[in-house]
Amino acid sequence: MRLAAIVSLTVISLLVPASRAAAQLPGVSLSVTPQSLVFTNVQAHGPVAAAQQELTVRVLALGRRPWRLTVLALGNLLSAEGAQIPIQQVSWKGSPAAVFISGALVPGQPVLVGQGQGSKVGALRFILKNRWEYAEGRYSVRLLFNVTSP
Protein backbone atom coordinates (compact mmCIF):
# COMPACT_ATOMS: atom_id res chain seq x y z
CA MET A 1 0.00 0.00 0.00
CA ARG A 2 2.80 2.34 0.99
CA LEU A 3 4.68 1.32 -2.15
CA ALA A 4 1.72 2.19 -4.37
CA ALA A 5 1.52 5.61 -2.81
CA ILE A 6 5.20 6.24 -3.47
CA VAL A 7 4.84 5.18 -7.11
CA SER A 8 1.81 7.46 -7.62
CA LEU A 9 3.71 10.48 -6.31
CA THR A 10 6.62 9.68 -8.62
CA VAL A 11 4.32 9.49 -11.64
CA ILE A 12 2.87 12.95 -10.92
CA SER A 13 6.27 14.54 -10.39
CA LEU A 14 7.58 13.09 -13.66
CA LEU A 15 4.54 13.96 -15.78
CA VAL A 16 4.63 17.71 -15.21
CA PRO A 17 8.15 18.40 -16.49
CA ALA A 18 7.69 15.97 -19.38
CA SER A 19 4.69 17.81 -20.85
CA ARG A 20 6.37 21.20 -20.36
CA ALA A 21 9.45 20.03 -22.22
CA ALA A 22 7.32 18.83 -25.10
CA ALA A 23 5.93 22.36 -25.59
CA GLN A 24 9.40 23.90 -25.87
CA LEU A 25 12.34 21.61 -26.44
CA PRO A 26 13.79 19.17 -27.33
CA GLY A 27 12.10 19.11 -30.74
CA VAL A 28 12.61 22.47 -32.39
CA SER A 29 13.42 26.09 -31.61
CA LEU A 30 13.25 29.35 -33.54
CA SER A 31 14.99 32.71 -33.58
CA VAL A 32 14.50 35.72 -35.86
CA THR A 33 16.84 38.72 -36.00
CA PRO A 34 16.45 41.62 -35.92
CA GLN A 35 13.19 41.78 -34.00
CA SER A 36 11.97 44.84 -35.88
CA LEU A 37 12.18 46.00 -39.49
CA VAL A 38 11.64 49.47 -40.93
CA PHE A 39 10.36 50.69 -44.27
CA THR A 40 11.94 54.13 -44.09
CA ASN A 41 10.22 57.12 -45.69
CA VAL A 42 8.26 55.10 -48.22
CA GLN A 43 8.78 56.92 -51.51
CA ALA A 44 5.75 57.25 -53.71
CA HIS A 45 7.69 57.01 -56.95
CA GLY A 46 8.52 53.30 -57.07
CA PRO A 47 6.12 50.36 -57.13
CA VAL A 48 7.58 48.80 -53.99
CA ALA A 49 9.58 49.72 -50.92
CA ALA A 50 11.95 47.15 -49.44
CA ALA A 51 12.89 47.00 -45.78
CA GLN A 52 16.44 48.12 -45.26
CA GLN A 53 17.44 44.96 -43.43
CA GLU A 54 16.90 41.30 -44.18
CA LEU A 55 15.40 39.10 -41.53
CA THR A 56 17.56 36.14 -40.54
CA VAL A 57 15.61 33.06 -39.51
CA ARG A 58 17.23 30.20 -37.61
CA VAL A 59 15.40 26.95 -37.02
CA LEU A 60 17.15 24.50 -34.73
CA ALA A 61 15.84 20.96 -34.96
CA LEU A 62 17.28 17.78 -33.58
CA GLY A 63 18.71 15.43 -36.18
CA ARG A 64 16.54 15.38 -39.29
CA ARG A 65 13.40 16.25 -37.44
CA PRO A 66 10.84 17.83 -39.87
CA TRP A 67 9.33 21.25 -39.19
CA ARG A 68 6.99 23.87 -40.64
CA LEU A 69 7.37 27.61 -40.16
CA THR A 70 4.39 29.97 -40.42
CA VAL A 71 3.90 33.69 -39.90
CA LEU A 72 0.79 35.37 -38.54
CA ALA A 73 0.12 39.11 -38.85
CA LEU A 74 -1.77 40.51 -35.89
CA GLY A 75 -3.78 42.97 -38.02
CA ASN A 76 -3.04 45.60 -40.65
CA LEU A 77 -0.26 48.17 -40.53
CA LEU A 78 -1.77 50.78 -38.23
CA SER A 79 -0.77 54.40 -37.59
CA ALA A 80 -1.23 56.38 -34.39
CA GLU A 81 -3.90 58.42 -36.20
CA GLY A 82 -5.86 55.26 -36.99
CA ALA A 83 -4.97 55.02 -40.68
CA GLN A 84 -4.32 51.54 -42.01
CA ILE A 85 -2.34 49.90 -44.75
CA PRO A 86 -3.76 46.47 -45.63
CA ILE A 87 -1.34 43.79 -44.48
CA GLN A 88 -1.70 42.03 -47.85
CA GLN A 89 0.50 44.82 -49.24
CA VAL A 90 3.42 43.31 -47.33
CA SER A 91 5.16 40.37 -48.95
CA TRP A 92 8.54 38.71 -48.62
CA LYS A 93 11.09 36.82 -50.63
CA GLY A 94 12.66 33.86 -48.88
CA SER A 95 16.00 32.22 -49.42
CA PRO A 96 17.25 29.58 -49.87
CA ALA A 97 14.13 28.90 -51.92
CA ALA A 98 14.27 25.17 -51.27
CA VAL A 99 13.42 25.81 -47.62
CA PHE A 100 12.07 29.34 -47.24
CA ILE A 101 9.33 30.21 -49.70
CA SER A 102 8.10 33.64 -50.81
CA GLY A 103 4.63 34.86 -49.98
CA ALA A 104 2.40 37.65 -48.75
CA LEU A 105 0.83 38.28 -45.37
CA VAL A 106 -2.85 37.60 -44.78
CA PRO A 107 -4.73 39.27 -41.92
CA GLY A 108 -5.39 36.92 -39.01
CA GLN A 109 -4.26 33.84 -40.88
CA PRO A 110 -0.96 31.96 -40.60
CA VAL A 111 0.94 31.75 -43.86
CA LEU A 112 3.58 29.15 -44.62
CA VAL A 113 7.09 30.60 -44.67
CA GLY A 114 9.16 27.46 -44.90
CA GLN A 115 9.51 23.80 -44.17
CA GLY A 116 12.39 21.45 -43.87
CA GLN A 117 14.23 18.86 -41.84
CA GLY A 118 16.91 19.51 -39.28
CA SER A 119 18.48 22.88 -38.51
CA LYS A 120 18.31 25.56 -41.20
CA VAL A 121 19.20 29.24 -41.57
CA GLY A 122 17.55 31.49 -44.10
CA ALA A 123 16.79 35.09 -44.96
CA LEU A 124 13.52 36.91 -45.61
CA ARG A 125 13.43 40.25 -47.43
CA PHE A 126 10.21 42.10 -46.73
CA ILE A 127 8.61 44.33 -49.35
CA LEU A 128 5.81 46.86 -49.07
CA LYS A 129 3.75 47.64 -52.16
CA ASN A 130 3.81 51.37 -52.64
CA ARG A 131 0.53 53.22 -53.14
CA TRP A 132 -0.50 56.87 -53.31
CA GLU A 133 -3.55 55.89 -51.27
CA TYR A 134 -1.52 55.53 -48.06
CA ALA A 135 -2.14 58.35 -45.61
CA GLU A 136 0.83 60.11 -44.08
CA GLY A 137 1.87 58.51 -40.80
CA ARG A 138 4.07 56.11 -38.88
CA TYR A 139 2.71 52.60 -39.14
CA SER A 140 3.49 49.38 -37.33
CA VAL A 141 2.29 45.81 -37.03
CA ARG A 142 3.44 42.76 -35.08
CA LEU A 143 4.09 39.41 -36.70
CA LEU A 144 4.30 36.08 -34.93
CA PHE A 145 6.50 33.38 -36.40
CA ASN A 146 5.72 29.86 -35.28
CA VAL A 147 7.70 26.72 -35.95
CA THR A 148 6.11 23.36 -35.29
CA SER A 149 7.40 19.86 -35.51
CA PRO A 150 5.16 16.79 -35.50
Next chain:
Amino acid sequence: MKICRIMITALVLALLAAGAAFGASDTASLTINAAVNAKAKLTVAVSAINFPDADPDTVPLITATEGAIAITAAVRMGAGSATLTWGAATDLTSGANTIPIGNVKWNATGAGYVAGPLALTLTSATPITVGTFTSSNSFVGTFTPKLTNSWTYVPGTYLANSTLTLTTP
Protein backbone atom coordinates in the same frame (compact mmCIF):
# COMPACT_ATOMS: atom_id res chain seq x y z
CA MET B 1 11.71 -3.14 -3.41
CA LYS B 2 12.28 -5.10 -6.59
CA ILE B 3 8.69 -4.51 -7.67
CA CYS B 4 9.17 -0.83 -7.05
CA ARG B 5 12.29 -0.68 -9.29
CA ILE B 6 10.49 -2.52 -12.08
CA MET B 7 7.49 -0.20 -11.92
CA ILE B 8 9.62 2.94 -11.95
CA THR B 9 11.71 1.66 -14.86
CA ALA B 10 8.56 0.86 -16.81
CA LEU B 11 7.17 4.27 -15.99
CA VAL B 12 10.29 6.07 -17.19
CA LEU B 13 10.31 4.08 -20.43
CA ALA B 14 6.65 4.87 -21.01
CA LEU B 15 7.25 8.56 -20.45
CA LEU B 16 10.22 8.60 -22.81
CA ALA B 17 8.13 6.94 -25.50
CA ALA B 18 5.34 9.41 -24.98
CA GLY B 19 7.81 12.30 -25.09
CA ALA B 20 9.09 11.22 -28.47
CA ALA B 21 5.54 11.27 -29.79
CA PHE B 22 4.79 14.80 -28.49
CA GLY B 23 4.96 17.63 -31.03
CA ALA B 24 7.29 20.60 -30.44
CA SER B 25 6.89 24.25 -31.28
CA ASP B 26 8.49 27.63 -30.74
CA THR B 27 7.43 31.21 -31.44
CA ALA B 28 9.24 34.46 -32.23
CA SER B 29 7.80 37.92 -32.85
CA LEU B 30 8.76 40.65 -35.33
CA THR B 31 7.57 44.25 -35.47
CA ILE B 32 7.33 45.91 -38.88
CA ASN B 33 7.39 49.72 -39.02
CA ALA B 34 6.72 51.91 -42.05
CA ALA B 35 7.16 55.67 -42.36
CA VAL B 36 4.90 57.35 -44.92
CA ASN B 37 5.64 61.05 -45.38
CA ALA B 38 3.55 63.80 -46.98
CA LYS B 39 4.16 64.10 -50.67
CA ALA B 40 2.78 65.90 -53.73
CA LYS B 41 3.45 65.18 -57.38
CA LEU B 42 1.87 67.05 -60.27
CA THR B 43 2.01 65.86 -63.86
CA VAL B 44 0.68 67.90 -66.78
CA ALA B 45 0.76 66.32 -70.21
CA VAL B 46 1.95 69.48 -71.97
CA SER B 47 4.15 72.40 -71.00
CA ALA B 48 2.51 74.90 -73.38
CA ILE B 49 -0.94 75.47 -74.83
CA ASN B 50 -1.60 77.24 -78.11
CA PHE B 51 -4.67 78.98 -79.48
CA PRO B 52 -4.75 79.18 -83.30
CA ASP B 53 -6.04 82.18 -85.21
CA ALA B 54 -9.75 82.08 -86.02
CA ASP B 55 -12.59 84.25 -87.34
CA PRO B 56 -14.43 85.70 -84.33
CA ASP B 57 -17.78 85.43 -86.10
CA THR B 58 -17.48 81.74 -86.83
CA VAL B 59 -15.34 80.72 -83.84
CA PRO B 60 -16.25 82.90 -80.86
CA LEU B 61 -14.48 80.51 -78.52
CA ILE B 62 -11.14 79.08 -79.65
CA THR B 63 -10.22 75.68 -78.31
CA ALA B 64 -6.52 75.12 -77.65
CA THR B 65 -4.73 73.05 -80.24
CA GLU B 66 -3.83 70.54 -77.49
CA GLY B 67 -7.52 69.84 -76.77
CA ALA B 68 -8.17 68.13 -73.46
CA ILE B 69 -4.94 68.17 -71.46
CA ALA B 70 -4.34 65.25 -69.13
CA ILE B 71 -3.37 66.16 -65.59
CA THR B 72 -2.51 63.99 -62.60
CA ALA B 73 -2.33 65.31 -59.05
CA ALA B 74 -0.91 62.68 -56.71
CA VAL B 75 -0.91 63.44 -53.01
CA ARG B 76 -0.08 61.75 -49.74
CA MET B 77 -1.25 63.50 -46.62
CA GLY B 78 -2.87 63.10 -43.24
CA ALA B 79 -5.87 65.12 -42.18
CA GLY B 80 -7.06 68.09 -44.26
CA SER B 81 -7.10 68.57 -48.00
CA ALA B 82 -4.64 69.25 -50.78
CA THR B 83 -5.28 72.05 -53.27
CA LEU B 84 -4.33 72.62 -56.87
CA THR B 85 -4.16 76.23 -57.97
CA TRP B 86 -3.53 77.87 -61.34
CA GLY B 87 -2.30 81.42 -61.70
CA ALA B 88 -0.98 83.60 -64.51
CA ALA B 89 1.78 86.12 -64.02
CA THR B 90 0.50 88.55 -66.67
CA ASP B 91 -2.10 89.10 -69.34
CA LEU B 92 -1.43 87.62 -72.78
CA THR B 93 1.12 90.08 -74.12
CA SER B 94 2.48 90.90 -77.57
CA GLY B 95 4.78 93.90 -77.39
CA ALA B 96 2.63 96.78 -76.19
CA ASN B 97 -0.61 94.92 -76.84
CA THR B 98 -2.44 92.67 -74.44
CA ILE B 99 -5.38 90.30 -74.32
CA PRO B 100 -6.87 90.05 -70.81
CA ILE B 101 -5.87 86.75 -69.26
CA GLY B 102 -9.44 86.48 -68.01
CA ASN B 103 -10.43 85.67 -71.59
CA VAL B 104 -8.81 82.27 -71.08
CA LYS B 105 -11.30 79.81 -69.63
CA TRP B 106 -11.45 76.07 -69.37
CA ASN B 107 -13.54 73.20 -68.25
CA ALA B 108 -12.32 70.32 -66.17
CA THR B 109 -13.12 66.67 -65.66
CA GLY B 110 -12.07 64.19 -63.00
CA ALA B 111 -12.70 63.59 -59.31
CA GLY B 112 -11.51 66.49 -57.19
CA TYR B 113 -11.12 68.90 -60.09
CA VAL B 114 -13.45 71.85 -60.41
CA ALA B 115 -15.72 70.53 -63.12
CA GLY B 116 -18.21 72.03 -65.52
CA PRO B 117 -17.98 73.74 -68.88
CA LEU B 118 -15.91 76.90 -68.68
CA ALA B 119 -16.29 76.98 -64.95
CA LEU B 120 -12.95 78.62 -64.47
CA THR B 121 -11.36 81.83 -65.61
CA LEU B 122 -7.69 82.56 -65.33
CA THR B 123 -6.70 85.68 -63.45
CA SER B 124 -3.41 87.48 -63.13
CA ALA B 125 -4.26 88.71 -59.65
CA THR B 126 -4.61 85.58 -57.54
CA PRO B 127 -4.17 81.91 -58.40
CA ILE B 128 -7.53 80.20 -58.43
CA THR B 129 -8.30 76.80 -57.00
CA VAL B 130 -8.83 74.26 -59.75
CA GLY B 131 -8.80 71.11 -57.61
CA THR B 132 -9.38 70.01 -54.04
CA PHE B 133 -8.38 66.55 -52.83
CA THR B 134 -9.44 65.23 -49.45
CA SER B 135 -7.54 61.96 -49.27
CA SER B 136 -4.27 60.41 -50.33
CA ASN B 137 -4.48 59.18 -53.89
CA SER B 138 -3.51 59.82 -57.48
CA PHE B 139 -6.21 61.95 -59.11
CA VAL B 140 -6.48 61.93 -62.89
CA GLY B 141 -8.40 64.59 -64.83
CA THR B 142 -8.38 66.84 -67.86
CA PHE B 143 -8.41 70.58 -68.57
CA THR B 144 -9.69 71.93 -71.88
CA PRO B 145 -8.59 75.57 -72.28
CA LYS B 146 -10.49 77.99 -74.51
CA LEU B 147 -9.90 81.61 -75.49
CA THR B 148 -12.74 84.05 -76.02
CA ASN B 149 -12.30 85.42 -79.54
CA SER B 150 -12.75 89.10 -80.36
CA TRP B 151 -12.43 91.52 -83.29
CA THR B 152 -10.72 93.91 -80.86
CA TYR B 153 -7.54 91.89 -80.61
CA VAL B 154 -4.53 93.51 -82.29
CA PRO B 155 -2.72 91.07 -84.59
CA GLY B 156 0.34 89.55 -82.96
CA THR B 157 1.75 86.53 -81.18
CA TYR B 158 0.74 86.69 -77.57
CA LEU B 159 2.36 85.01 -74.63
CA ALA B 160 1.67 84.57 -70.93
CA ASN B 161 3.27 82.34 -68.32
CA SER B 162 1.09 80.48 -65.89
CA THR B 163 1.79 78.17 -62.98
CA LEU B 164 -0.05 75.20 -61.55
CA THR B 165 0.74 74.50 -57.91
CA LEU B 166 -0.22 71.41 -55.89
CA THR B 167 0.00 71.83 -52.12
CA THR B 168 -0.57 69.28 -49.34
CA PRO B 169 -1.72 70.40 -45.88
